[in-house]
Amino acid sequence: MTTQAEIAPGVLQVTDRKSARAFVDTHIVPYADAYDRQGRVPEELLERMTAAGLWAPFLPRDTGGGGMDLVTLGEVHEEVGRGCSSVRSLLTVHTMVSWAVQRWGSPAQREQWVPALGRGDVLAAFCLSEPGAGSDASGIASNVVEKNGGWVLNGVKKWITNGQRADLFLVFARTATSIGAFLVPRDTPGVEVTPIEDVLGTRASMIAEISFRDVALGPDALLGPSGFTAGMVLTGTLDLGRYSVATGSVGIIQAALEACAAYASRRTVGGSLLKDLPLIQAKLSDMVTDARAARLLVAEAGRLKDAGEASTIMATWVAKYFASTAAARHASEAVQIHGANGCGHDYPVARLYRDAKVMEIIEGSNEIQRITIAGQAEREII
Amino acid sequence: MSANAKEQILDFVRARYPQAEIDETQDIFALGFVNSLFAMELVMFIEKTFEVTIPNDELKIDNFRSAETMSELVDRLSPARV
Numbered sequence: 001m002t003t004q005a006e007i008a009p010g011v012l013q014v015t016d017r018k019s020a021r022a023f024v025d026t027h028i029v030p031y032a033d034a035y036d037r038q039g040r041v042p043e044e045l046l047e048r049m050t051a052a053g054l055w056a057p058f059l060p061r062d063t064g065g066g067g068m069d070l071v072t073l074g075e076v077h078e079e080v081g082r083g084c085s086s087v088r089s090l091l092t093v094h095t096m097v098s099w100a101v102q103r104w105g106s107p108a109q110r111e112q113w114v115p116a117l118g119r120g121d122v123l124a125a126f127c128l129s130e131p132g133a134g135s136d137a138s139g140i141a142s143n144v145v146e147k148n149g150g151w152v153l154n155g156v157k158k159w160i161t162n163g164q165r166a167d168l169f170l171v172f173a174r175t176a177t178s179i180g181a182f183l184v185p186r187d188t189p190g191v192e193v194t195p196i197e198d199v200l201g202t203r204a205s206m207i208a209e210i211s212f213r214d215v216a217l218g219p220d221a222l223l224g225p226s227g228f229t230a231g232m233v234l235t236g237t238l239d240l241g242r243y244s245v246a247t248g249s250v251g252i253i254q255a256a257l258e259a260c261a262a263y264a265s266r267r268t269v270g271g272s273l274l275k276d277l278p279l280i281q282a283k284l285s286d287m288v289t290d291a292r293a294a295r296l297l298v299a300e301a302g303r304l305k306d307a308g309e310a311s312t313i314m315a316t317w318v319a320k321y322f323a324s325t326a327a328a329r330h331a332s333e334a335v336q337i338h339g340a341n342g343c344g345h346d347y348p349v350a351r352l353y354r355d356a357k358v359m360e361i362i363e364g365s366n367e368i369q370r371i372t373i374a375g376q377a378e379r380e381i382i
Numbered sequence: 383m384s385a386n387a388k389e390q391i392l393d394f395v396r397a398r399y400p401q402a403e404i405d406e407t408q409d410i411f412a413l414g415f416v417n418s419l420f421a422m423e424l425v426m427f428i429e430k431t432f433e434v435t436i437p438n439d440e441l442k443i444d445n446f447r448s449a450e451t452m453s454e455l456v457d458r459l460s461p462a463r464v
Contacts, residue, residue, distance in 0.1 A: 104438065106438070224438055224441075225438045225439075225441040225442075231417075231418030231421065232418055232421050232425060232441070234418065235418040235419055235421070235422040236422055239422070307430070308426060309426070310394075310422075310423035310424070310426040310427045310430070311423075313419060313422060313426075372419070379398055379399055379400070379401075380397070380398070380400065
């Protein structure tokens with residue numbers, strides 16, 4: 001068996017924020033703009049992430065995982081998001097599927113997939129969105145029918161992060177009674193992957209459209225319960241994805257802040273450094289404040305997850321809404337601070353600006369989040 | 383255990399829907415309260431509060447219809463407490 005050290009010599013294990021920051025500064029930050037231009041993350045980095053144990057460190061130790069708590073996982077994802085939102089997106093969808101299999105899988109499903117997902121031997125993608133349905137999951141048209149003791153899947157999924165590279169797809173499709181989650185290996189006959197390129201943001205996250213044409217699946221493809229509780233697989237998985245996107249949004253704010261602080265300390269206007277101009281100071285102070293506030297909201301959501309508290313779901317909605325809108329606002333200001341330099345390839349802020357916009361859309365658009373947050377407030381307060 | 387569990391479950395549901403008048407036998411599905419978000423919260427609440435893990439084959443609608451059926455589920459999953 002190949003050891004992690006043999007896969008990528010010299011790569012240290014990521015166990016916390018500090019080690020994640022060191023990994024990101026060494027292996028991601030110097031190359032993130034190149035990934036963005038190339039539209040993909042190279043295999044070399046994926047292997048280094050495997051060596052660092054980055055793919056699913058939260059999985060239980062008895063499955064080969066690191067047993068990492070979710071507050072720490074959030075800090076790790078924030079650091080990766082600070083370096084590159086595309087890489088963080090790969091982690092997000094892999095995290096969602098790994099968690100779903102661990103949480104909802106049968107003993108046989110867990111045995112088959114969890115250790116491989118934990119090591120990163122198998123990379124996963126989350127397949128919910130379709131050409132005609134995004135945040136409104138009730139609008140999905142993909143369907144499965146029971147046949148010969150198994151299932152037959154038909155449909156098209158779109159905007160699938162890591163769809164170009166993933167080995168395993170978690171596909172949501174209509175059953176006779178509800179929406180079910182199905183584990184579909186990439187090499188199953190009838191699965192066709194079409195890359196989606198030249199997108200606005202997270203350009204290196206290897207997005208794809210995936211068609212499923214009369215895909216025959218065994219009875220063990222269904223993940224979790226059927227019937228009314230099948231929706232919980234989707235709810236729980238999206239909750240963790242939303243948490244990861246929230247942490248990644250904090251990372252974008254932090255990256256914008258660090259880029260602007262460095263630029264403002266060098267660039268002069270009318271004989272003054274940018275950092276000494278009150279209007280620039282105001283922008284930087286707002287970045288500092290929102291980064292801290294967003295980080296606290298994310299940490300609270302993570303703490304509630306670790307405690308198993310049901311209130312984590314709403315806390316995560318709030319954290320993702322706040323962090324993603326703040327990221328979009330501050331990434332825009334970061335471009336503004338950089339002026340024309342912010343519009344080119346010499347500085348990372350244009351990438352941050354494009355990536356931040358995506359954070360307001362994925363894992364539930366911010367409009368959906370505001371409806372949900374307001375609905376909860378109405379029930380509890382009004 | 384059951385009476386206590388029923389009260390705790392009712393308190394949780396009432397906290398989410400304070401305007402509703404709910405008793406331990408009322409079908410919360412019939413009242414229109416349950417969506418996938420609330421179902422997830424219910425499962426998390428029961429697992430956390432009563433220190434049980436609800437297996438997939440117990441995730442049936444009938445087990446979650448009322449505080450009474452949920453407390454019976456808790457009793458089944460934690461026999462030592464009965």
